[in-house]
Amino acid sequence: MTLRSDWLPALAAFESAARHQNFAHAAEELHLTASAVSHHVRKLEARLGVTLFLRHARGVSLTAEGRELADAAGNALADLDGTLRGLRGRRQETPRVRITTLHSLSFSWLMPRLPRFAAAHPDIALGFETDAGLARFDEGGPDLGIRHGPGHWPGLSSHPLMDETLYPVASPGLPGIAALREPADIATLPLIADLARQGWPDWFRAAGVHGLRFEERYRFVDSTGSLQAAVQGLGAVLARDRLLGPFLADGRLRRLPGPKLTARWSYHIVYPAHRRLRPGAQAFVRWLLDDVAEHGA
Template sequence: MTLRSDWLPTLAAFESAARHQNFAHAAHELNLTASAVSHHVRKLEARLGIALFHRHARGVLLTPSGLLLADATSSTLADLDDVIGRLRRSPADNELVRIVTLHSWSCGWLLPRLPSFAALHPGIRLSIETGAALSQFEEGGPDLGIRLGGGHWPGLAAHLLMPEHLFPVASPAMVRMCPIESVAAVARMPLIGDAGRQGWHDWFRAAKVRGVTPDERFHFSDSNAALNAAALGLGIALARDRTAEPFIQSGRLVQLPVPVLRGRWSYYIVYPAHRRLRGPAQRFVEWLQGEAARAMP
């Protein structure tokens, strides 16, 4: 049968509701009301003569027929979105990849590796935006993001890139002046904190030290600033392995011989679940995954 144009709004509403498994979340994405999304889905079900969702108090679940239609609809709408995007962009913009990520990860892990990407893909241009990495990926926004978290964000596809580990670091001069080879020795030193969601309290708890009140002399909102402060001899910083790499490799900081804390969160590549990555963005992701695999211990 020929698909009439008046099917498109109902299919778009169904695809979003199927992806989110929730009419309210689909309504927010489509700038509609939840009742409007529900109306579109019921209209589609009436036209097809089948149920597409099982409704329950906490949301909806796809029926087998709904799952079949959701797969086809998602693929078709992604193809349309990709073609329309390419038609609207200039040839130069088609080779531009916009990435939103954390400043500390960008400076500490990504930048030292970018010459490798530039050599492999000289035609691809990158725009790297740093901040809280919480972009909503609106129309015209970034292609993808690198986020630190648990791997579940509504409406986003998330692919594990790398885990995170935390460990104390100090300047070589501080280590020479006062050897720091135990958890107790760390506790006696001035400490440097940052705004990360895991900090000194978590590290001391994991090291099975009770009753310690960390003497956090300096606190920074950015972990790179905390590492720079440690390199200047102001105290011991709790480093994140991915962002501390350049400091340790250059000898500005030394990893102390004390326990390492496995991070509660990991780094993920994220992008809208309903949108396929464009070719240049996909090539950047594949390069990124290869670099992360090579960096694994």
């Protein structure tokens, strides 16, 4: 089928409606009325002979055919947008993708993977923002983020990246570590904590340890501080598995007796639902999802 120019307005309206899952929001973005967006979508459905949206009382949702077309239309319009930006000559520099994520995840998990991205995309520069607070994805803000949470954030598109587990670790040189035989013994050590939603009480319950008294001797805002404290031999820390690779590989930390606790939250790639990803950001998202699928989390 040859794509005629009169298909483009309908495809643009559909792509926006698919991103927002809402005709009114798409209309606001495109400076149209909701009825005009609905007309474009119905026109597209009639021409293709398929249903793209399921209409229900709460709004609309994509069918399988709609999801397929939304992915293709989003990629095509993002590529077109990137080409137009280049032709306008707004920037002569290498395109830079701005990514916001946790410092601990950036340092321990993402950094070791980046040589593969650099080899696959030598023309794309990356910028990382690791502030503790949640970034605002407004105009001039980051392109995308990697967040640890429940998977649903208002105004953001979200793609699951990987799950998480927690278990205790400590420095091999921590006094008393050689005598540990079972989870209850860990309560005799100085314990290190951070401000995560799950902590030592959750892990001890999962390990079947009840009624013991224990002290969280040191507490840090994030995992970076708690892991470094454990490396210095200050105590045992309940750590997230995805952050432990470098520490376990070089022997700075070792796992202690007891089970792995499945985390309530997981990691997700997020970006604003109200705008399409630029081509460089889109390439980074595709690479990251493919890299986890190929090499594991």
